[in-house]
Amino acid sequence: MLDAMLDGPTATIDLLALDHNLARLRRRLTSGSGVLAAVKADGYGHGAVEVARRLAQQGVAWFGVATPDEALELRAAGIAGDLLLFGPCRDRASLQRLAEADVAVTIVDEAGLEAVRGAGLDRPLRCHLKIDTGMGRLGRPWPDAVELARALDREPRTALEGVWTHLARADEPDRAPTLAQLERFEQALAALRRDGIPHGLRHVANSAGLLAFPEAHYDLVRPGIALYGYAPSPEIRALEPELRPAMTLQAPVTFVKRVPAGTAVSYGGRWTASRATTVATVRIGYADGYPRQLSNLGSVDLAGRRVEVAGRVCMDQLMLDVGDDDVVPGDVATLWGPAGPDAEALAAAIGTISYELLTGVGRRVQRRYRGD
Template sequence: MHFRATRAEIDRDAFAHNAQLIRDSAAGAKVLGVIKADGYGHGVISTANAIAAHVDAFAVAFIDEALQLREAGFSLPIVLLEGCLSAAELPICAHHNLQPVVHEPSQLDAILTSRLVRPLAVWLKVDTGMHRLGWHPQDVARVYRELEASPNVGAITLMSHYANSGDSEHPLTQRQNDLFSAVCAETAITESLSIANSAALLSSSKDFSTLDGHWVRTGLTLYGVAPRTPDQNIKIPLRPVMRLVAPVIAVREIPVGDSVGYGSRWQAKRKSRIATVAIGYADGYPRHCPDGTPVYVHGTEVPLIGTVSMDMITIDITDLDAVQVGDEVELWGPNLPVDRIAEAAGTISYELFCRVSARVPRVEI
């Protein structure tokens, strides 16, 4: 039971809608639904339940996240994007049909020398220019041959990751495409390739009709936010999944010249009416949001004023007559895109979602 009215509403129908749009956009490609970081803060079990019928596999960061899904009864394949962090994880992967990414030598050695009850499907990662994880392109053919010859390996998917997702005109993007194509040609893999993610999926330059059997990795789009791409004319009718809301808990009038909040950052230039809202940085609302960051109340936007506190924010409702204690304020959601809050806070929507804290109930609607 939750008594606190501050909550993150999770729209299951929006999840399914977005997943089906992605499935349709990807044509013949298989869809890997990325639900790491507790489903980008939306609740991993709710997320998995909502999208399971629309994706071919899940992806998480590491094995603990995968086992949470298995314990909840999900049977779809699960890809571990960071791979196994110790050899002890490999028998668990074999038992639970978890598919580790192999991106560095100790992971390869562990796979080649372990004794497993059944072969693993693995994802061989190539560093084509992001320089975060993956094998140098000149090493991939050798690693591929070693994996292919191992009785511990049943299937291999070749993957890489764009550094400038969705920017098909960036010079590094073309270099990455060329490197990935060259590496693919050095293996026997003609399908089971994966380089496209959410942003690439929305890029008009990508022809997904040629990707039968390949994998498209989709994360942010599942949650109803289109990744930023240089081609802002690309539109897909996504529906926001999370609606972050909190109640007004106080209303007061202050005279000209008085200040609001810690540090007296904001001062009234006119007689003002101020509402205090029960959400703060302990809930994940960014402390560094400036004055003027929009919030949505009574069908309109009003500005945040004053420094964000641990449990509260203050907003200027001078131009609204009807706001009172108990009224609901939307911090982001269908009426106020999360990207606008992220821009005001100097961050990205991914971070805002992931930082919504555990004390904010996720309520499915």
């Protein structure tokens, strides 16, 4: 038994692990770079408010989010740091709310600037210009980014306080694509300088960029996954093996039965007992964020032993083949975490990444915090 009685699935977040990971990342920073912590998607499933509060106590000044609601949630909870909205926002009401909440927004094109002009704001909106240097997702392409920068600089309703880009391949062994992105970013910055446009804060590096490319640190770094204790790729893990997963996902056993050989378990009868064994039912399923692809594949830590998922993962429950172990309802299964299966390895086994597992942890999963 790894935890006190649980009435349902629980994600326990170790705030000391967040502190530790932040400290590990800070040790890598070249002179003077600040940290902008990516806390979008509810802090990668860890709880954005609690994560931001903790990191703010550790001196993190900036937080990055994906949607206006995520920014406003942080403000409503009293997070006073600088907030940056990574994605574009063209909705007038949202822009007004963001301005009132003193959130910085990302401008990716002329339409974004037009939206700010039309939003009827009573003070200049804090803006960061997003330049596309090779990610191909959002942003003004680097060769003519200076034109949008000029328009932002001249516009009285915007305050240009930063310029940024996003790296697409910094987690890969081949360094060339990232070096090319950095070169393009430099070209864009040089064009701004030639025009006398103050670029303000420059920021580029996600976790992989931070760990693998010191030349990408600039004024701010924007780590996400590494703060939560995971690496974006094995190559990056090798650069910083000391990261500690902050989340432990657990759920209680709710039912235990002894079954004879030949007993089928779960939808589709895809698992059949090959011998007499004990099957334990656990109160977590794919609606809570335990992926259905781990049917007949995942393993779980139960009372210090690794046991296999038996049959299909259901919406709210899964079954374990616990053999002849003495398991009773109320025992706690650890689905992933530092003392259980590795979320990175589970993700790899089903062709995805730790990010998807962490952000998929559902709303029915209670969050608990340790390390206050």
